[in-house]
Amino acid sequence: MLDNTFEFIWLIGFVTGSVIRVIHRRRIRPSKITANHETRSDVLLLVLAGIGMIVVPLFYLLTPWLEFANYQLPEWAGWVGTALFVIALWLLWIAHPNLGHNWSAKLEIKENHLLVTKGIYRYIRHPMYAAHWLWGIAQALLLTNWIAGLAFLGFFIPLYFLRVPREEQMMLEHFGEDYHLYMNRTGRIIPHFLFHKQR
Numbered sequence: 123m124l125d126n127t128f129e130f131i132w133l134i135g136f137v138t139g140s141v142i143r144v145i146h147r148r149r150i151r152p153s154k155i156t157a158n159h160e161t162r163s164d165v166l167l168l169v170l171a172g173i174g175m176i177v178v179p180l181f182y183l184l185t186p187w188l189e190f191a192n193y194q195l196p197e198w199a200g201w202v203g204t205a206l207f208v209i210a211l212w213l214l215w216i217a218h219p220n221l222g223h224n225w226s227a228k229l230e231i232k233e234n235h236l237l238v239t240k241g242i243y244r245y246i247r248h249p250m251y252a253a254h255w256l257w258g259i260a261q262a263l264l265l266t267n268w269i270a271g272l273a274f275l276g277f278f279i280p281l282y283f284l285r286v287p288r289e290e291q292m293m294l295e296h297f298g299e300d301y302h303l304y305m306n307r308t309g310r311i312i313p314h315f316l317f318h319k320q321r
Contacts, residue, residue, distance in 0.1 A: 126200075127200070128200035128203065128204070128263075128264040128265070128266075129183060129264065129265060131200075131203075131204050131207070131264055132179065132183075132207070132260075132261065132264040132265055133183065135207040135208075135210075135211060135257075135260070135264075136176070136179070138211055139210075139211055139214060139257070142211065142214050142215050142218065143214070143218075145218075146218035146219065146225070149219075149222075150222075150223050150225060151223055153223060153232040153233050153234070154232065154233040155230050155231070155232060155233075156231050156232065156233050156235070157230060157231040157292070157296065158228070158229070158230045158231075159229040159230065159288065159292050160228045160229045160230060161229075163284070164228070164229060164285060167277070167280060167281040167284065167285065168227070168281065170277040170281075171254075171274065171277045171278050171281050173273070173277065174273035174274040174275070174276060174277040174278065175254075175257070175258075175261075175273075175274040175277075175278075178269060178270050178273035178274075179261065179265055179270045179273065179274075181270070182265060182267055182269065182270030183265075183270075188267055188269050188270055189267075191267050191268040191269045191270075192266055192267050192268075193266050193267065193268060193271075194266060195263065195266050199263045200263060200264060202263055203259070203260040203261075203262070203263025203264040204260070204264070206256045206257075206259055206260040206263070207256070207257065207260035207264065209253075209256055210253040210254070210256035210257040210260060211253070213242065213249045213250070213252055213253035213256070214249075214250060214253045216241060216242050216249070217241075217242050217243075217249040217250050217253065218250075219241075220238060220240060220241035220242055220243055220249075221238050221243070222238070224236055224238055229285070229288060229289055229292055231292065231296050235296065237293075237297045237300055237301060237304065239304055239308075243308075244308070245308060245309070245313040245314075245315070246308055246309050246310065246311055246312065246313055247290070247304070247305065247308050247309070247310055247311075248286060248289075248310055248311050249311075251282060251286060251310075251311055252311035252312070254274075254278055254282075255278070255282070255311060257274065258274040258275035258278050259275065261273075261274050261275070262275060286310065290305070
């Protein structure tokens with residue numbers, strides 16, 4: 123039951139992230155789906171990631187049943203987790219309006235779907251996945267429990283590595299050379315300029 127500051131910080135971050143998602147979901151106009159690449163395994167992976175992100179941490183915070191799996195970290199690790207969580211929430215906050223009506227939680231192409239290359243998408247192709255990487259790491263640093271702390275990362279990692287290549291293939295099929303050129307000048311979740319000299 124919220125035994126320390128960092129558990130409270132995680133809860134605040136979780137509520138903030140949920141509010142961000144609700145706000146932007148309500149701004150999206152319904153659009154006709156012209157191509158759907160979603161599979162049952164995609165749905166399962168999303169559900170499992172949601173359980174690791176929401177259900178398991180809340181179960182840990184609201185009951186004593188997972189306390190046997192607690193571990194200890196130095197205080198500075200919790201503050202690192204706090205900083206990562208803030209960055210994750212910032213990425214979610216700016217990525218949603220940049221993507222606008224093109225956003226979908228599913229692998230699908232909408233009618234009049236646009237290739238967005240502005241804002242944060244000028245630097246990375248998948249800022250929401252980047253945000254969820256940071257969220258998962260932050261959760262492990264804030265909730266010092268082998269089950270609750272690592273639950274999101276444990277489910278998100280297979281989701282990321284199985285889903286993102288298929289998502290990019292879908293975009294290549296739809297946008298062709300434009301998306302290929304976009305891939306060449308951006309990083310997937312880390313900006314190219316952090317590792318490559320600008321020409």
